[in-house]
Amino acid sequence: DVKVTQSSRYLVKRTGEKVFLECVQDMDHENMFWYRQDPGLGLRLIYFSYDVKMKEKGDIPEGYSVSREKKERFSLILESASTNQTSMYLCASTLNGAHHGYTFGSGTRLTVV
């Protein structure tokens, strides 16, 4: 089975800290995605990447950046964490198109205090 692993299930960070959320997939998928999930708002796309060193903004990229130095790893960076970034963060990957379906990680619940 394809596995998408998010390094932390729960994180608590202080306002202003730089935060790194890591995501690794083990099936040579081309495309990787970061979403945040909030009650009543569903899943919102932050950033995605179609290939190494490539990145595209999603619907809500403000306050975030990403890094994809290796195909299997896609990192989400909160440059200066704020309380409104408290959320569930989900990483997903797909071979080379949404028609294959996404494989999701288990999520990271981030609390910024």
Place this chain on the structure above:
Amino acid sequence: AQSVTQPDIHITVSEGASLELRCNYSYGATPYLFWYVQSPGQGLQLLLKYFSGDTLVQGIKGFEAEFKRSQSSFNLRKPSVHWSDAAEYFCAVPTYTGNQFYFGTGTSLTVIP
């Protein structure tokens, strides 16, 4: 523009009862359609998908969904709900470029004994 709508935010059913979760889509052509399930504290798991052909598709965990072009719907059904089906369910359609998904806002299912 493509979109999916899940009209029901929350549904409660009794264990053993039948279930239908609604999904309506807006798409310029015959879409690929997906249902995902998210158990509490977990990432999303693919339940089933429709590409073409038979309009009734079977998925995992005893779920099925029916594509109805005339109603622009792709409703998820299960004949007899189990307590372990309590979760959040998301309908999704790929974008025209095929690289991302539009997700519905989700339907939360509660199962009562």
